[in-house]
Amino acid sequence: MRILKALIVLFVVVAGVSFAWLNAQPVPFNYYVGHVETRLALLLVGFLVGGWVLGVLSMVRSVISLRRRLARADHELKLSRREVGNLRNLPLRDGD
Numbered sequence: 001m002r003i004l005k006a007l008i009v010l011f012v013v014v015a016g017v018s019f020a021w022l023n024a025q026p027v028p029f030n031y032y033v034g035h036v037e038t039r040l041a042l043l044l045v046g047f048l049v050g051g052w053v054l055g056v057l058s059m060v061r062s063v064i065s066l067r068r069r070l071a072r073a074d075h076e077l078k079l080s081r082r083e084v085g086n087l088r089n090l091p092l093r094d095g096d
Helices: 002-022 040-089
Strands: 026-031 034-039
Touching: 002 040, 026 040, 034 040
Parallel strands: none
Antiparallel strands: 026 034
């Protein structure tokens, strides 16, 4: 399985390097306040990284909320287990 993962990573790296090599010409990039000329591969990598960062930032709030809920559930589980343990240690009384 490791070999397969290594081969996939190697393929992606080789494909990325060859893409960057074949698209090394500068392209104009126009944005709202100006423009710049940069390489196409660099521009695409910049947008991919920017999209990844925005995706991670959009998930931060929900991840924090879920971690809090998990911590609260773990705490309640500990209390329930402690209570069950205490109930098991109580002596049984006969119904006189």
